[in-house]
Amino acid sequence: MWLTNARVFDATGAAARDGRAILIEDGLIAAEDQAGAVPDGVDVIDLAGRTVLPGLIDAHAHVFATPPTPDDGAEPLWPGLTAHFVATGLREALRMGFTTLRDVGSYGDEVITARQAMRYGAFPGPRLLTCGRIVSATAPGGRFFDGMYREADGPDEVRKAVREQVRRGADFVKVMSTGARSVELEDPHPAQLTGPEIAALVDEAHRLGYRVAAHAEGLAGTELAIRLGADTIEHGMYLNQRPDLLDEMAAAGQVLVPTLSCYYGVASGQWTAPLVRLARHNLAEASRTLLAARAAGVPIALGHDWQPFSDAAVELIRLVEHGMTTHEALLAATATGARALGLDDRLGTIQSGKVADLTVVDGDPLTDPVLLRDRAQIWLVLQRGAPVAGAVFDNSAAIAANARTAADSRSVTHTSALSNAGRPRSGTTETPG
Structure with a gap:
C-alpha cells in the first residue's frame, strides 16, 4: 500500500x-x-x-464493562453479557485511533478473554496488553475492587502472585505501591507494600522478562517503586514535592503516566463531596508534577484511565492545557507510550x-x-x-x-481498502507475545 x-x-x-x-x-x-x-x-x-x-497508544486504561441504563431502568445483567460491553469499548477505542492499549486492571477474566477473542478475529480492537490481577497487600481495595486484585503478603507470596499473573497470560505486572484514595478506609500516604515485598515483585517480574507498572499516589510508596525499579509510575501526583525522585526517574528512564483525566472525572461532581474536593486538590498537584517532570526530562506517556473510550483523546488535550506542547503531547500518545509498554522497537514511530x-x-x-x-x-x-x-x-x-x-x-491496483462487505477485514488485530 x-x-x-x-x-x-x-x-x-x-x-x-x-x-x-x-x-x-x-x-x-x-x-x-x-x-x-x-x-x-x-x-x-x-x-x-x-x-x-x-497509531495512538493509551498506556493506562481500565477496560470496564459499562452498560448503558435502559430507558425503563437498570436491570441485572445475564452472565457473559459484560463481555459484549467490553468488546464495545475496545471497538470504540480503535475507532478513535488508538491501535494499542494497556489495561492496568479490570474485573475477572474479561480483558484476557477479549484479547483472545480479538486474536481469533471475533471483533476488531486495539492491540491489548493486560496485567491480569493487580498485586496488592491485604487491604480495603481488595474488597472494594473484588476480582481485580490479587492480595499477597510477604516477599514469597508476592513472588507467587507475580507467577500467577504470568500463568494467566499477563503481559506485564501491576503493583499497588500505595493505596487508592477512591477506596473507603484506604490511606494512600503510607506505602501499601513493604520495601522487601516491592523488591521481590520487581525482581521476580524482571527475572521472568515482564515490566512493572506501579500505582503510586502517596510519596512513601512512590519512592519505593521508583528506587526499587518499577518501569512506569502511574499517577504520581505528589512527585512535584520530591524533585530528587523526578531526577532519579529521568536518569533511569522510568516513565510517568500522569492520568490527568481521572481527576477531572472525579472532580466533575458525580462522586461524594469529599472525593470531589480531594480530586480538585490532586489535579492541582498533578499539574505541578507534570511541569516538574517535563522540566526534569522524565518521559511522559498518555493514559486516560477510566473515562469513556469515545473520548480517550481528552487526555492529550489535558496534557496540552497543563503545560505540554502539542508536539510533546503527541509524543506521549505515540513514541513514549510505546516505550512505557516496552514495545518501542516495533511501535510508536x-x-x-x-x-x-x-x-x-x-x-x-x-x-x-x-x-x-x-x-x-x-x-x-x-x-x-x-x-x-x-x-x-x-x-x-x-x-x-x-x-x-x-x-x-x-x-497500480487501486482499492477501497475495505472488504467486499464494506467492513474491516477480520483477524487483523494481533497481540504481541
Missing part, C-alpha cells in the same frame, strides 16, 4: 513534514519519504489535506521496519489537537497495514474516490 501526499508526524522528534509518502509491505512500514513515483503493483491512497500519525499501525486525521492535529476527539476527523485507522476503522468506513466509496490514478494505471 502507498499512502501519498500526506502530512506525516513520525514521532521521532522531528517536525511534521508535508508531501510525504509511506510504503507499507507485509504489515510493516517499508519506507517513508518525499512523495514521488508510485511503486509498481501497490494500492494507492491519496491523503492530501490529512495527517498521518503513528513512523520508521522503516516498524509495524504499520497508523492513524490518519482529517486536518492537522498539531495545530488543532481537538480534532482527535472528533469521530468524523479520525479518517482512517490501520493495524499492521490493514484498514480497520475510521470515518471512511461510513462510506466505503470514499477511499476509492481518493485512490489516485498513476501514470501507468496497469501497474
Whole structure:
C-alpha cells in the first residue's frame, strides 16, 4: 500500500513534514519519504489535506464493562453479557485511533478473554496488553475492587502472585505501591507494600522478562517503586514535592503516566463531596508534577484511565492545557507510550521496519489537537497495514474516490481498502507475545 501526499508526524522528534509518502509491505512500514513515483503493483491512497500519525497508544486504561441504563431502568445483567460491553469499548477505542492499549486492571477474566477473542478475529480492537490481577497487600481495595486484585503478603507470596499473573497470560505486572484514595478506609500516604515485598515483585517480574507498572499516589510508596525499579509510575501526583525522585526517574528512564483525566472525572461532581474536593486538590498537584517532570526530562506517556473510550483523546488535550506542547503531547500518545509498554522497537514511530499501525486525521492535529476527539476527523485507522476503522468506513466509496490514478494505471491496483462487505477485514488485530 502507498499512502501519498500526506502530512506525516513520525514521532521521532522531528517536525511534521508535508508531501510525504509511506510504503507499507507485509504489515510493516517499508519506507517513508518525499512523495514521488508510485511503486509498481501497490494500492494507492491519496491523503492530501490529512495527517498521518503513528497509531495512538493509551498506556493506562481500565477496560470496564459499562452498560448503558435502559430507558425503563437498570436491570441485572445475564452472565457473559459484560463481555459484549467490553468488546464495545475496545471497538470504540480503535475507532478513535488508538491501535494499542494497556489495561492496568479490570474485573475477572474479561480483558484476557477479549484479547483472545480479538486474536481469533471475533471483533476488531486495539492491540491489548493486560496485567491480569493487580498485586496488592491485604487491604480495603481488595474488597472494594473484588476480582481485580490479587492480595499477597510477604516477599514469597508476592513472588507467587507475580507467577500467577504470568500463568494467566499477563503481559506485564501491576503493583499497588500505595493505596487508592477512591477506596473507603484506604490511606494512600503510607506505602501499601513493604520495601522487601516491592523488591521481590520487581525482581521476580524482571527475572521472568515482564515490566512493572506501579500505582503510586502517596510519596512513601512512590519512592519505593521508583528506587526499587518499577518501569512506569502511574499517577504520581505528589512527585512535584520530591524533585530528587523526578531526577532519579529521568536518569533511569522510568516513565510517568500522569492520568490527568481521572481527576477531572472525579472532580466533575458525580462522586461524594469529599472525593470531589480531594480530586480538585490532586489535579492541582498533578499539574505541578507534570511541569516538574517535563522540566526534569522524565518521559511522559498518555493514559486516560477510566473515562469513556469515545473520548480517550481528552487526555492529550489535558496534557496540552497543563503545560505540554502539542508536539510533546503527541509524543506521549505515540513514541513514549510505546516505550512505557516496552514495545518501542516495533511501535510508536513512523520508521522503516516498524509495524504499520497508523492513524490518519482529517486536518492537522498539531495545530488543532481537538480534532482527535472528533469521530468524523479520525479518517482512517490501520493495524499492521490493514484498514480497520475510521470515518471512511461510513462510506466505503470514499477511499476509492481518493485512490489516485498513476501514470501507468496497469501497474497500480487501486482499492477501497475495505472488504467486499464494506467492513474491516477480520483477524487483523494481533497481540504481541
